[in-house]
Amino acid sequence: DPDSVTDVKSITLTSFIMRHTRDNNLAILMNAIQLSCKSITRAVRKAGIANLYGLAGTENSTGDAVKKLDLLSNEIMINALTHSHVCSVLVSEENEDPIIIKENMQGKYCVAFDPLDGSSNIDCNVSTGTIFAVYEKKEGSVGNIEDVMRAGIDLKVAGYCMYGTATELIITFYGSGVHRFTLDPSLGEFIHVASDVKMPTEPKKIYSCNQGNYGGWDAPIQRYVDGITAGDKPYALRYVGSMVSDVHRTLLYGGIFLYPADKKSRGGKLRVLYEGFPMALIIEQAGGMASTGMFNGSIQRVLEIKPTSIHDKCPIILGTPSMVESVLKEYTA
Numbered sequence: 001d002p003d004s005v006t007d008v009k010s011i012t013l014t015s016f017i018m019r020h021t022r023d024n025n026l027a028i029l030m031n032a033i034q035l036s037c038k039s040i041t042r043a044v045r046k047a048g049i050a051n052l053y054g055l056a057g058t059e060n061s062t063g064d065a066v067k068k069l070d071l072l073s074n075e076i077m078i079n080a081l082t083h084s085h086v087c088s089v090l091v092s093e094e095n096e097d098p099i100i101i102k103e104n105m106q107g108k109y110c111v112a113f114d115p116l117d118g119s120s121n122i123d124c125n126v127s128t129g130t131i132f133a134v135y136e137k138k139e140g141s142v143g144n145i146e147d148v149m150r151a152g153i154d155l156k157v158a159g160y161c162m163y164g165t166a167t168e169l170i171i172t173f174y175g176s177g178v179h180r181f182t183l184d185p186s187l188g189e190f191i192h193v194a195s196d197v198k199m200p201t202e203p204k205k206i207y208s209c210n211q212g213n214y215g216g217w218d219a220p221i222q223r224y225v226d227g228i229t230a231g232d233k234p235y236a237l238r239y240v241g242s243m244v245s246d247v248h249r250t251l252l253y254g255g256i257f258l259y260p261a262d263k264k265s266r267g268g269k270l271r272v273l274y275e276g277f278p279m280a281l282i283i284e285q286a287g288g289m290a291s292t293g294m295f296n297g298s299i300q301r302v303l304e305i306k307p308t309s310i311h312d313k314c315p316i317i318l319g320t321p322s323m324v325e326s327v328l329k330e331y332t333a
């Protein structure tokens with residue numbers, strides 16, 4: 001189709017942000033993030049050739065084995081965000097402590113991120129992703145941990161990039177709904193494909209969880225899963241094991257994604273700052289719902305959790321609102 005070659009009406013991520021916000025800082029921030037995502041795309045796509053599969057031989061802040069691609073992606077993100085001059089504090093899944101940027105390079109944003117989420121999928125060529133959550137530095141702050149130890153409702157920007165069959169970037173900024181971009185590899189540009197992305201509101205018979213953990217779940221979660229898999233019209237189980245992919249499918253097709261509390265881990269597995277919050281914000285902006293289920297004695301909206309340390313975890317139940325409600329009803333059943 002000659003049109004697809006000559007069509008220059010396509011809107012790039014940068015022009016989209018400028019057109020919609022006239023905000024140079026946000027454009028520069030997103031430029032750093034999209035450059036990182038392109039660079040990680042390249043690393044992921046040629047990992048087999050460049051000998052990037054396998055372990056780096058270390059453990060991260062949560063004690064997970066670190067892959068070579070994890071480390072490379074982390075370095076890419078830290079470099080790009082530091083040199084953007086619009087950030088002051090960085091929190092990465094791969095760094096025990098927050099990174100405070102030198103004063104003469106500081107800017108208004110503080111970014112929490114998981115540079116390459118879905119570690120268990122890296123070496124077998126299954127989808128992975130980058131997740132990011134952005135706060136504005138507090139008034140008068142010189143950049144410290146307090147700038148990021150805040151509830152998710154304070155987030156200004158959140159998004160993820162999925163390294164799937166295509167590379168896709170999803171973002172929400174300043175309550176503007178959910179915007180979708182796809183990387184055109186021939187141009188090296190993220191092209192706008194949709195705005196105001198909304199989850200289907202009708203309940204969808206899809207559920208997504210690591211059901212191998214069933215024995216460790218609380219009774220209400222077990223009862224919910226028993227209920228949707230009983231009878232002659234059971235829900236379909238879809239679980240990639242990469243949060244980005246499982247949430248992306250839930251966003252586009254509807255359904256429910258759960259990583260609940262476990263007998264061994266009362267906070268589940270997923271991290272509040274750079275997994276729970278950004279995904280919860282995106283899902284809510286798309287008309288969905290994100291809850292912790294019963295957590296520390298109460299059922300909480302994910303975005304209202306107040307983190308107590310940068311690598312805190314929380315249980316996550318997100319997706320089509322009526323389906324999340326059905327899970328929560330089990331606590332009073």
Ligand code: AHM
Nearest residue numbers: 064117118119120210241242243244
């Ligand atoms: P990671 O940050 O070490 O990759 O762990 C997070 C991932 C998520 O992408 C995914 O939802 C979850 O871990 C899968 O966990 P499990 O292998 O226990 O099902």
Ligand code: MG
Nearest residue numbers: 114116117118
């Ligand atoms: Mg990770």
